[in-house]
Amino acid sequence: MPSARGEQGAVAGAGSREYAARMAEPRPDRSGLRRLAVQVGPALWEIPPTAKPGMRVPARIFATPALFQQMDDGVFDQVTNVAMLPGIVTAAFCMPDGHWGYGFPIGGLAAMDPDTGVISPGGIGFDINCGMRLVRTNLTYADIRDRVHDLIDALYKRVPAGVGARGFLKLSDREFHAVARHGARWCVDHGYGWPEDLECTEERGAIAAADPDHVSPRAMERGRQQVGTLGSGNHYLEIQVVHPENVYDRDAAAAMGLTIPEQVVIMFHCGSRGFGHQIASDYIQSFLPLMESKFHIRLPDRDLACAPFTSKEGQAYFAAMQCAINMSFANRQMILHRVREVFSDVLGRSARDLGLEMVYDVCHNTAKLEEHEVGGRRRRLLVHRKGATRAFAPGMPDIPAAYRAIGQPVIIGGSMETGSYLLRGVATGRDAFFTTAHGSGRTMSRHAAKRQFHGKQLEKDLALRGIYVRTVSYAGLAEEAGAAYKDIDAVVAATAQAGLSQPVVRFVPVGNVKG
């Protein structure tokens, strides 16, 4: 199990006494909802459906008492609003890294009956299929210690990041339609990847029912030049190391190809860029005027704009949203292609020879049709996960054969300072539709972080701790300071305590490209 505070993770800010004091301070309870929550398990809280008029099911929050107290007041308001959505099954959930978003909290989970329930873009997020990809190497830290700067500098040049960045692919409308339909498979078919990459990608890199006919020309125009770009905000590309003391489950680690002491891995976090953002915006605005007049749905927050899943409008959004899922898989596939080129160029060996193989690619902003057991019977459900990761248990279908015995790999990215985790899905996750956390979860607003931290100083502090950072934006770097996030070790420990997932390996960053 991870320690309460990773020794490699201690940082200015994140490891300081001030940080610990701030973390321990309970947040205000302006809505009064927090005090209505009852602790029903070591890391589970429940707000009854009587807490607010209109709630159809309870709200359940996975968190240790410490994480629960740190959650924003907005989380409680939003998760109880989600409990009002038509067709919601069992409960509205929030993961241990949950924080205040719009509509759903980030870390939100809601499963809908597809026949009677709704689909809500606010339950998926603007960055559709934002996700994580993890790539192993057969290198050790000693092999690259003197080349980390060269590798990060080259990655910074070759993987476009930041505002307005364009990818190296110049796609015609027709080609971009094909990307939207076929996702990462399009990339592999065109020489930008290896067939086995698809086996290790959720949905094998292409979700089936994507239909570009339901995507607006504006969305196409926004996303067409952005395949292979990192973006900005909390998106990053990192070189990380597995220290032997940070392997918590040797068998699972071995199944995922992590067997070498001080093994080097590459992890990156990004989504569907302007394409997904525009699809979400388009459909939220198209649902709004129909909510009451056509669908007869009244909700307390416009950010929960939704449509019945079986309606023409709901089906159109589902088809368009799946195009963004595919674009995002393609985006991460193109970045992997660049990573392989860079490592090969800098180290003078082929990507195959360096063992640059995918461990897994997970989504954390989607709605998908899945089968789950509810009240003793199998049901098909539309599972919304917004800042929440699917975590299928051992033996479940849709897990690559290599991982079926250990459970689905789950990648939880931390801040650029504090490290990240690889976990696996477990059978006890069934109560949460096999879902777990997605990151460490912000605890400080971007505005507050920018006032408190300075990008250039942070860059120097990180260099002193052996983490080399290249960024297109020092302001953006300050916003992503480790102390702006919850303690990732505590979040991962909470997912284990709650029976959502089990940690396999903790990674420590040595180099970071920040968008």
Add this chain to the structure above:
Amino acid sequence: MPYRLLDDAPTADVGFVASGDTLDACFQAAADATLDVMLGNRDALQPRERRTITVASESVDLALLKFLEELIFYKDAESLFLRVTLVRVDQRDEQWCVDAVAEGEPVDPARHLLAGDVKAVTLHRLGVRHTDAGWEATVVLDI
């Protein structure tokens, strides 16, 4: 500056309150705030490209949302940072109509201080109000 950043916006997002004597000035301030979230040195922006913006909505807050979305659209579709130089907001045929001119240039990391990549204008707390001092708009951007 005719806008102030919100201290209590959702943790992963950026919010602001823009104000102006007139609705036109309020929309102008909101456009400046949106640009400043993406670009750290607005004064470095040169007016090499010009785009006209025309949007309309039944409600004034959604008209503002659509107007700001145009700046985000051009940032992604054409890699353009645009500064609104002229904006006029009118009520016509039960619609709030925004006609604006925006000028700017392609994103240039060598001269532009890149900041946040705005994904979308959210509906969260979105509002435009008439106040004693003029007009005030609250906007939260997803970053």
